Amino acid sequence: MKPSLGRYIYGAAAIGFGICALVWHDISNWLQLKALAGVSHSAILTSIVAAIEILGGAAVLWPRTARAGAIVLGALYLIFALLTLPFIVKQPLVYNSYGNFFEEFSFFAGAMLLYATTGPLAATRGARLGQFGYYSFGLCVLSFGLEQLFYLDPTASLVPKWIPPGQMFWAITTTAAFILAAIALITGLMARLAAQLTTAMLVGFGLLVWLPALYADPHQFFSWTETAETLGIAGSAWIVAEYLGKRSATEPSSV
Numbered sequence: 001m002k003p004s005l006g007r008y009i010y011g012a013a014a015i016g017f018g019i020c021a022l023v024w025h026d027i028s029n030w031l032q033l034k035a036l037a038g039v040s041h042s043a044i045l046t047s048i049v050a051a052i053e054i055l056g057g058a059a060v061l062w063p064r065t066a067r068a069g070a071i072v073l074g075a076l077y078l079i080f081a082l083l084t085l086p087f088i089v090k091q092p093l094v095y096n097s098y099g100n101f102f103e104e105f106s107f108f109a110g111a112m113l114l115y116a117t118t119g120p121l122a123a124t125r126g127a128r129l130g131q132f133g134y135y136s137f138g139l140c141v142l143s144f145g146l147e148q149l150f151y152l153d154p155t156a157s158l159v160p161k162w163i164p165p166g167q168m169f170w171a172i173t174t175t176a177a178f179i180l181a182a183i184a185l186i187t188g189l190m191a192r193l194a195a196q197l198t199t200a201m202l203v204g205f206g207l208l209v210w211l212p213a214l215y216a217d218p219h220q221f222f223s224w225t226e227t228a229e230t231l232g233i234a235g236s237a238w239i240v241a242e243y244l245g246k247r248s249a250t251e252p253s254s255v
Contacts, residue, residue, distance in 0.1 A: 004117070006199075006238030007060055010110055013232030014057030014073055020228060021050035024221045052076055066118045074111030080104040095150045102143035103229065109137040110236030113243050130243055137240050138185035141198060144233075145178030158209050177201055185240070192248065195241035202234035 025046045052072060059069025081104035087097040112133030116126045148155045148171065156171035163170060177197070184194035210227040217223065 004114075004239070004242055006235050006240075006242050007066060007114060007118075008235075009231060009238060010114065010235030011057040011060030011069065013228050013235055014053045014060065016057075016228035016231065017225070018050040018053030018057065020221070020224050021046050021053065023224075025050070049076070060114065063118075067115050070111045070115040070118070074108050074115065077104050077107035077111060081108060095147060099143060099147035102140045102147075103233070106137055106140035106233050106236050109133045109140060110232070110239050113137070113236070113239045117239065117243050117246060130247075134240060134243060135186065137236060138182055141178055141185060141237075142182035145175050145182060148175040148178065160208055160212065163208070174201060192241055192244040195237050195244060199234050199237040199241060202230055202237060206230045206234065 025043050053076065056069045056072040056076065059065040059072065062069075081101050084097055084101040084104065088101065091097060110133070112129050116130030116133060152168070152171050152175070155175070156167040159167040159170045161167060178201075181194040181198045184190050206227060210223060210230055213220065213223040214227060
C-alpha cells in the first residue's frame with residue numbers, strides 16, 4: 001500500500017481523542033456522548049469508547065489493518081453523528097447541533113474513503129463507497145462554512161489578534177473558503193485542489209489557533225479535543241485529496 005499521510009493524520013487524531021477520553025473520562029465532558037449522560041456506569045462507557053478510538057486509530061496507522069481500523073472508527077463516528085440527532089430535533093432552528101452532526105459525519109466520511117482507497121478502486125463496492133464518502137465530505141465542508149457564517153463573531157474571536165489585517169477579516173475569508181471548497185467538491189470543478197487547500201487551511205487552524213491555546217493552558221479539555229478534531233478533519237480532507245488523485249489516475253474522466 002502506498003504511504004498515505006492523510007491516513008496517518010486521521011489515525012493519530014483518533015488516538016488523540018481516545019487519550020483525551022481517558023484523561024477526562026467524565027461523560028458530561030463529551031458532546032458526542034451527551035445523549036447517554038443518564039446511563040449507568042457512564043465512566044466505563046467512556047473508557048470503552050476511548051479504547052475503541054485508540055485501537056482503531058492504531059489499526060489505521062498499520063497498512064495491513066488499515067481497512068479494519070476504518071470500519072471500526074467509521075462505525076463509532078456514525079454512532080456519534082446519530083447521537084446528535086435528538087438535539088437537532090429538540091432545537092431545529094439552532095445550527096450548532098447540525099454543525100456537530102456534520103463534524104462527526106466528516107470523520108465517518110473519512111473512514112469510508114479510507115476503506116475505499118486502501119483497496120482497488122475498480123471494485124464496484126469500494127468505488128460506490130468512495131463516491132458516497134466523497135460527496136458526504138463535500139456536504140460536511142459546506143456545513144463548516146455555514147456554521148462559521150452563523151457564528152461569525154465567535155469564529156472571529158478564535159483568530160489570533162496579532163494576525164493582520166484583523167480577526168473578522170479572517171473569519172469571513174475562511175468562511176468563504178469553506179463554502180467555495182464545498183462547491184468545488186460537490187461539482188467536481190478543481191475538486192482536488194479544493195481538498196488540498198482545505199487541508200492546508202485546517203492545518204493552519206491547528207498551528208495558529210489550537211497549539212497556542214494548548215501552550216497557554218495545557219490542562220484545558222476543550223483545547224485538546226478541538227486540536228484532535230481539527231487534526232482529524234484535516235486528515236479526512238487529505239484522504240479526499242488522495243482519493244481524487246487515485247481516481248484521476250485510473251479514471252481521468254471522473255470527478
